[in-house]
Amino acid sequence: MTVRRRGLMVLLGLLAIATIVTAVVLAGGPPENEGPGTSAFDPSVPTSTHTPPPASGTAAPADPSDGPAGDPTDPVTVPVSPSAPSPSASGLEEVEAETSPILLAVLEETAEISPEEPSDVVGELSDVATRAFLSELEAERLEFETEGWTRTGDYSFGEVEVLEHSTTSDGEVATVRVCVDSSALVTQRADGQVIETSPESARAWNIFVLERSDSVDWRIVGRTFPDDPAC
Numbered sequence: 001m002t003v004r005r006r007g008l009m010v011l012l013g014l015l016a017i018a019t020i021v022t023a024v025v026l027a028g029g030p031p032e033n034e035g036p037g038t039s040a041f042d043p044s045v046p047t048s049t050h051t052p053p054p055a056s057g058t059a060a061p062a063d064p065s066d067g068p069a070g071d072p073t074d075p076v077t078v079p080v081s082p083s084a085p086s087p088s089a090s091g092l093e094e095v096e097a098e099t100s101p102i103l104l105a106v107l108e109e110t111a112e113i114s115p116e117e118p119s120d121v122v123g124e125l126s127d128v129a130t131r132a133f134l135s136e137l138e139a140e141r142l143e144f145e146t147e148g149w150t151r152t153g154d155y156s157f158g159e160v161e162v163l164e165h166s167t168t169s170d171g172e173v174a175t176v177r178v179c180v181d182s183s184a185l186v187t188q189r190a191d192g193q194v195i196e197t198s199p200e201s202a203r204a205w206n207i208f209v210l211e212r213s214d215s216v217d218w219r220i221v222g223r224t225f226p227d228d229p230a231c
Contacts, residue, residue, distance in 0.1 A: 092162045095165055096161070099174060099218055100160045102210070102218055102219070102220065103157070103160060103176075103208060106125060107155040109121060110140075111151070111154050113140070113151040114152075115145040115148055116150075118141070121134055121138055122134045122135075130220065132222065133223060148190030149187060149195075150187070153184045153185040153186050155181065155182055156184065161176060168211075170213050170214055171212045173211045174211075174212075176210065179203060179231035180203070180206045181202060182197070182202050183199065183202035183203070203231050204230065205231045206225065207224045207225065207226065208223050209221050209222045209224075
């Protein structure tokens, strides 16, 4: 064999070996469909897509589908505590029955006024009215005495109506109203002239406030009149 032919054989052998090595390398490489690996917490991936495992000792967040079925848009029902019971009708009737005699006694006692026969309303009504209310009645009598006027006749009134009734730490408070009719009263000046009053003003709503404590029964503490007193 000549030197030239031997060199050609070596070159062919090297080419064959290179071909075999290339085939082996290609056969043992990564699959064609597998790209570069990406960590589940790759900073390049938005963190909203990450689902980290729960920390030790804590449970994974509950799936909303695990809850009871229902429309999530339904409004939440908030329990409402029952309101305080209003006074019963029988309770109001009891207040009316207890306060009516007091109002009657006061109206009867204060209807007539005569400077010639002065009466001590403060002393006579102290059991059914407070000093503040009796001072109002006393001022009226002093005015009549100063002018020399007299008043005779009687008041009349309808049924007592309870407007408000409440309890306090030591008793009760009631606001009542009654239609007082003074048409039977006759007021005269010192010279005997009668002071005329209109029929419209003869009937008027009187609003009384009364109170009662553990030691004292119902007493009148004040009186007012509505803006439109006609009744």
